Amino acid sequence: MMEQKNYRAILYLLPALLFLAVFLVYPLADVFIYSFEEGFNFASQVYHGIGLHNYRYVLRDPYFIQALRNTLCLVAITVPLSTGFALLISVALSSLPTLQGLFRTIFFLPYVTNTLAVGMVFLVIFGRTPYSDGLMNALLSVVGLGPVDFIDGPYAAKMFVLCFYTIWVVLPFKILILTTALASVDKQLYNAARIDGTSRARIFWRITLPMISPMLFYLIITGFIGAFKAYSDAVAIFGTSLNNAGMNTLVGYVYDMLYGDSGGYPSYASAAAILLFLIILTITVINLLISKRLSYHTGGSVR
Amino acid sequence: MDVTFRHLTKRFPARRGSSAKEVIAVDDFDFTISDGELVGLLGPSGCGKSTALNLICGLLTPTEGEIFFGEENVTAIPVEKRGVGMVFQNYALYPHLTVYQNIIFPLQNLKGKDRLTREQMRAKAEEAARLVQIGALMDRHPSELSGGQQQRVAIARALVKLPRILLLDEPLSNLDARLRLQTREEIRRIQLETGITTIFVTHDQEEAMSISDRIVVMRDGRVQQIGAPQTIYDDPANLFVAQFLGTPPINVFHGTLQGRRLLMGGVPVLATDTDEIRQITVAIRPEGFIVDPSVPFSCSLQAVEVMGRDVSCVCTHPAMVNESGRMRAIIDAGTRPDAGVSDVHFRLKPEKVLLFDPDTGERLYAELSTLR
Numbered sequence: 001m002m003e004q005k006n007y008r009a010i011l012y013l014l015p016a017l018l019f020l021a022v023f024l025v026y027p028l029a030d031v032f033i034y035s036f037e038e039g040f041n042f043a044s045q046v047y048h049g050i051g052l053h054n055y056r057y058v059l060r061d062p063y064f065i066q067a068l069r070n071t072l073c074l075v076a077i078t079v080p081l082s083t084g085f086a087l088l089i090s091v092a093l094s095s096l097p098t099l100q101g102l103f104r105t106i107f108f109l110p111y112v113t114n115t116l117a118v119g120m121v122f123l124v125i126f127g128r129t130p131y132s133d134g135l136m137n138a139l140l141s142v143v144g145l146g147p148v149d150f151i152d153g154p155y156a157a158k159m160f161v162l163c164f165y166t167i168w169v170v171l172p173f174k175i176l177i178l179t180t181a182l183a184s185v186d187k188q189l190y191n192a193a194r195i196d197g198t199s200r201a202r203i204f205w206r207i208t209l210p211m212i213s214p215m216l217f218y219l220i221i222t223g224f225i226g227a228f229k230a231y232s233d234a235v236a237i238f239g240t241s242l243n244n245a246g247m248n249t250l251v252g253y254v255y256d257m258l259y260g261d262s263g264g265y266p267s268y269a270s271a272a273a274i275l276l277f278l279i280i281l282t283i284t285v286i287n288l289l290i291s292k293r294l295s296y297h298t299g300g301s302v303r
Numbered sequence: 304m305d306v307t308f309r310h311l312t313k314r315f316p317a318r319r320g321s322s323a324k325e326v327i328a329v330d331d332f333d334f335t336i337s338d339g340e341l342v343g344l345l346g347p348s349g350c351g352k353s354t355a356l357n358l359i360c361g362l363l364t365p366t367e368g369e370i371f372f373g374e375e376n377v378t379a380i381p382v383e384k385r386g387v388g389m390v391f392q393n394y395a396l397y398p399h400l401t402v403y404q405n406i407i408f409p410l411q412n413l414k415g416k417d418r419l420t421r422e423q424m425r426a427k428a429e430e431a432a433r434l435v436q437i438g439a440l441m442d443r444h445p446s447e448l449s450g451g452q453q454q455r456v457a458i459a460r461a462l463v464k465l466p467r468i469l470l471l472d473e474p475l476s477n478l479d480a481r482l483r484l485q486t487r488e489e490i491r492r493i494q495l496e497t498g499i500t501t502i503f504v505t506h507d508q509e510e511a512m513s514i515s516d517r518i519v520v521m522r523d524g525r526v527q528q529i530g531a532p533q534t535i536y537d538d539p540a541n542l543f544v545a546q547f548l549g550t551p552p553i554n555v556f557h558g559t560l561q562g563r564r565l566l567m568g569g570v571p572v573l574a575t576d577t578d579e580i581r582q583i584t585v586a587i588r589p590e591g592f593i594v595d596p597s598v599p600f601s602c603s604l605q606a607v608e609v610m611g612r613d614v615s616c617v618c619t620h621p622a623m624v625n626e627s628g629r630m631r632a633i634i635d636a637g638t639r640p641d642a643g644v645s646d647v648h649f650r651l652k653p654e655k656v657l658l659f660d661p662d663t664g665e666r667l668y669a670e671l672s673t674l675r
Contacts, residue, residue, distance in 0.1 A: 186393075188391050188395035191362055191389075192389065192391060192397075192460075194362070194382045194383055195361075195383075195385075195389045196388075196409035196460075197383045197386075197409065197413075197464075198383070198408075202411075206397075210399040213399075
C-alpha cells in the first residue's frame, strides 16, 4: 500500500523534476564545470587546462571587486530599510479606520509598473539635462543644497539613487504580504492583551511581531536573494555600461563577462556566477538558522 | 467589588446602504451585582449578552448610561486600566508563548510601584496554576494542550493579576459534554475560593442555573428578569423566561378562565379565586402532572421514555400552543401508564401551573388550587 503511494507521488512529481533537471540542475552543473576549465572557447569548444585559475582571475579583477562591493552595499542598505518601511506602512495601513482598500491599492501600484518605466521616472527626478538639474535638485536648492549629479556624480549619490530605486520597487510586494499577515492575526489576542493592561508598544513587540514573524523572515530571505541578484535596476538608471559608471553588480559582471563589450569569457563568467551562488547560499542558510530560532512556528509548538 | 449599571444602553447604528436597522444590543441596564457574586447573563444568541460583557470590560463604550465598580465610575476608564480579567470564548491564548509566559503576561505589564520581580511573578503564576490545576503544564505551548487545559490556562491568566472583576464569555461552549460538567463545578469552586465578583455569559440555561448565584435573563437587549435560579424557574416574570428555563421545556396551552375555574381544551383542570372571564395562556412544568384516571383532562399518549427514577410521557393535546401539539410530562416511574393505553388522564399540581397574558406574554397572578 505504502509502496504504491510512493510510486504515485513520484509519478506526479516527474514533470516538475524533469524540468528542474534540464533547466536548473544541468546548467548549474555545467557552470560549475566551466568555472574550472581554463580559457574555454565556445566556438571551438576547447580549453587548455583545469584548475582554479578562473577564480583567481575573477577575485583579482578590480571590476569584480567593485561589483561585489556595490552588491553588498545594496543588500546591506535595501533589505533592512525596505523590510522596515514595509512593516511601518503595513501597520499604519491596518490601523486605518477607513479607505484601507484605496491606500493598499495605491501602495501596490509600483509593483505592477514596468521596471524600465520606473527607471524613466527616476531619471526625470534625479537625471540632469542641459535644461534642468532634475526634480530632486530643484527640491534640494529650496533648502539651499546641491546641485548634486545623481547619475554621473559622486559614488554616494549614485548609490543613494540605486538604493532608493530598489526600495521603491520591492516595497509594494512586502507591504502586500505584511498587511495580509497582520490581518490574519486573531483580533481576540489584541483584546485579551488590552484587557490585561498591555501598552500599545508592548502589544506590537510581544504579540504582533511574533505572530507575523514567519512572513517577516520569508520577506527577509527573499529580499536578500533578490538584492544579490540585482541588475536590471542598475541598468534602468545608469545604462548598460555599468563598469564605466562604477555601479556594476555581480549579476551585471557575469553578464558583461559573457556578452558585454569586453565579453566572451564564459570561464570567468562561470567562476563569478559560482561565487555569487556560494554567497547567496551562505546568507540564506544563516537566515534560515536564525529564523528557526526566532520564528514561533518552528519554536517547538509544532512538531 | 460591586458592579452597578445605571441606565446602561448600547446602540449600534444602522449601516449605510444596508437594510439593517439600528440595533439596541443593551437596553437600559439598571441593576447591581453584589461583591463576590457569581452572576450568569443568560439569553438566546443575539440577545446582547456578549455586548454587555464587552461594555463591562471596556472593549466597547456605552451609548448612554454608566458603569460603577464599587463607588468608582469606570464608564470613561479605558480597557487597559479597568483591571478586569476576562476569559474569551476561544480562550485567546498567545500561541507563541508557553503556558507560563501566558500566565505572567498580565503581571509583566505592571509598572512603577506595582512592578514585580521575577520571583514574585513565578510565585503568583504558580499559585494561579495550582488554583486551576495546571501546574505540570507550565512549559508547554497552547497548541499542545486540550481544550479543557487551554481554558484553565485562560482562567489562570485572567486571575493572576487578582482582577477586580472576572468575566467569562461562554466559558463552556467549546468543551465536550463531560468536560463541561466538570469545568462548571471547577469554575464554581475557583470563584468561591477567590471570592472575586464573576460575571459569565451563556446561552445554556442549564449551565446558568447550575452555578450562578443569580441569573440575568436577557432578550433583545432587555433584562427580562433577575433572580436566583430557583426563583426564576419557579416564578418567571413572563412567558419567554418560563420557556427559556427548564429541560424539558415548559408545556404551553391555550386556556380559559371561567366560573372560577381554569379550563383547558374545554375541561376544567383547576379552581381559581378570580371571577374574571378571559382567554389565557397556561404553562405547565413537565413535573406538574400527576396520573389520575378520575379527572377529565386527558392527553393522547405517543411514547413513554424511561429515565430511571422517572419516566417521561410524550403526549399530544389539542390545546397546545405549539403546532406539533406535543407535550412532555415527567411522572414517577411507579405511576407509568401501561403499554397500549392511548389516553392518559392528568391531575395538575397548582404550584407548577403558571398563567400568562396571551397577547403580551406577561405573567398573570391568580390563586390556583385543586378542584374539589
